[in-house]
Amino acid sequence: MTSQWSAPTAQGPVHATVPVPGSKSITNRALVLSALASGGSALRAPLRSRDTTLMAAALAALGVGVADGPDGSWLVSPGALRGPADVDCGLAGTVMRFLPPAAALAVGDVVFDGDEHARVRPMGTILGALRALGADVDGDALPFTLHGKGGLPGGEVVVDASASSQFVSGLLLSGARYEGGVTVVHRGEPVPSSPHIRMTVSMLREAGVVVDDSVADRWRVEPGPIAAREWRVEPDLSNATPFLAAAAVTGGEVTIPGWPATTTQPGGAVRELFERFGCAVALDERGLTVRGPERLSGLDVDLRDESELTPTVVALAALADGPSRIRGVAHIRGHETDRIAALAAEVTRLGGAVEETDDGLVITPRPLRGGVWRAYADHRMATAGAIVGLVVPGVAVDDIGSTTKTIPDFPGMWSTMLGAR
Numbered sequence: 083m084t085s086q087w088s089a090p091t092a093q094g095p096v097h098a099t100v101p102v103p104g105s106k107s108i109t110n111r112a113l114v115l116s117a118l119a120s121g122g123s124a125l126r127a128p129l130r131s132r133d134t135t136l137m138a139a140a141l142a143a144l145g146v147g148v149a150d151g152p153d154g155s156w157l158v159s160p161g162a163l164r165g166p167a168d169v170d171c172g173l174a175g176t177v178m179r180f181l182p183p184a185a186a187l188a189v190g191d192v193v194f195d196g197d198e199h200a201r202v203r204p205m206g207t208i209l210g211a212l213r214a215l216g217a218d219v220d221g222d223a224l225p226f227t228l229h230g231k232g233g234l235p236g237g238e239v240v241v242d243a244s245a246s247s248q249f250v251s252g253l254l255l256s257g258a259r260y261e262g263g264v265t266v267v268h269r270g271e272p273v274p275s276s277p278h279i280r281m282t283v284s285m286l287r288e289a290g291v292v293v294d295d296s297v298a299d300r301w302r303v304e305p306g307p308i309a310a311r312e313w314r315v316e317p318d319l320s321n322a323t324p325f326l327a328a329a330a331v332t333g334g335e336v337t338i339p340g341w342p343a344t345t346t347q348p349g350g351a352v353r354e355l356f357e358r359f360g361c362a363v364a365l366d367e368r369g370l371t372v373r374g375p376e377r378l379s380g381l382d383v384d385l386r387d388e389s390e391l392t393p394t395v396v397a398l399a400a401l402a403d404g405p406s407r408i409r410g411v412a413h414i415r416g417h418e419t420d421r422i423a424a425l426a427a428e429v430t431r432l433g434g435a436v437e438e439t440d441d442g443l444v445i446t447p448r449p450l451r452g453g454v455w456r457a458y459a460d461h462r463m464a465t466a467g468a469i470v471g472l473v474v475p476g477v478a479v480d481d482i483g484s485t486t487k488t489i490p491d492f493p494g495m496w497s498t499m500l501g502a503r
């Protein structure tokens with residue numbers, strides 16, 4: 083169901099403190115690692131949104147116990163994985179790429195499907211890799227069926243992960259449970275979103291798994307147990323960026339409490355990005371605070387490592403004083419939608435000038451007018467429309483419900499932020 087939403091226009095500089103829910107990427111990794119662990123685990127402050135509840139439901143369908151604990155935590159009790167099971171991936175890259183390598187450990191058939199937009203997201207690399215490692219899987223895209231044999235020989239596999247880092251992360255997350263572990267070698271154009279692979283490696287090590295990532299584009303996971311543990315989930319720093327952008331575009335000040343001093347999330351690059359737009363950024367005991375300038379500067383930036391931030395960056399660039407260029411994100415044509423085409427189309431429809439390039443976008447700011455901003459079922463397209471709507475009267479986002487993919491109540495958080503003084 084889609085839901086059109088009139089984006090509120092800010093009545094002045096936005097001043098607010100905005101707590102943001104847990105990280106999608108950390109929550110879904112912690113769920114998979116807990117499901118494959120040797121005992122019961124707890125996730126504290128997990129994200130509970132569409133992507134993570136789909137992951138929890140998929141694990142439950144495979145025989146894992148996922149129960150509600152105190153204060154919104156999740157308690158995970160591993161069980162022998164078994165089919166037959168149906169897995170709904172929704173539009174979640176982390177479900178469609180992290181779960182098949184785990185489902186290969188199940189006995190029985192596991193059928194994967196997802197939203198219409200999910201059926202065109204790249205999957206061939208990871209399904210081909212699983213076949214090379216000994217799995218029996220039909221198809222190269224959603225929907226597909228994995229005929230689980232209760233385990234996998236594992237070993238070395240060569241992949242081209244230039245379309246998504248999630249191909250590598252997915253194989254590594256389950257690899258310790260394969261008889262021979264797993265060695266993933268990447269050959270091709272550079273792997274995008276590499277902080278997310280470092281997040282995978284770091285969480286595997288926290289769970290006692292031996293990982294060698296000392297050679298570029300090669301990851302070795304030794305076979306062995308995955309330790310049960312308590313996972314504390316950081317706030318989602320990428321989902322913090324629309325709120326920080328509200329300060330940037332209105333000359334206001336927004337603080338995100340609980341911002342980690344160090345992090346493997348690519349949102350860690352947020353500080354530098356906002357500074358380059360001309361904002362003042364401070365990290366102190368209150369959290370991360372962004373103060374907006376009188377006018378935003380344009381920038382020339384390679385977002386390969388932080389590609390999921392592109393929609394926020396394009397919204398800011400469209401409202402800046404000078405032109406911007408975004409490079410290094412060719413693969414985001416395979417995200418929730420073709421984000422390069424979608425961003426160019428929506429900014430252009432409101433009167434902006436945007437050119438698509440092979441690996442990104444060139445944005446020349448022009449005065450924008452109101453109109454419908456299409457989300458293409460993509461949560462970050464929707465939040466980009468909300469940012470533009472803060473300073474351009476009459477913007478309506480056609481499907482604000484798409485934000486539930488990673489934020490349970492984005493419209494509520496947005497109006498609370500605007501109501502704060």
Ligand SMILES: O=C(O)C1=C[C@@H](OP(=O)(O)O)[C@@H](O)[C@H](O)C1
Pocket residue numbers: 106107108175176245246247248251274275278389390
């Ligand atoms: O592993 C993860 O949690 C993610 C990896 C990235 O995917 P790509 O490598 O496909 O960009 C990122 O964009 C996505 O939002 C989350």
Ligand SMILES: C=C(OP(=O)(O)O)C(=O)O
Pocket residue numbers: 173174175176390417418462488
């Ligand atoms: C690319 C994204 O999501 P997914 O995990 O579905 O790939 C994203 O959240 O920007």
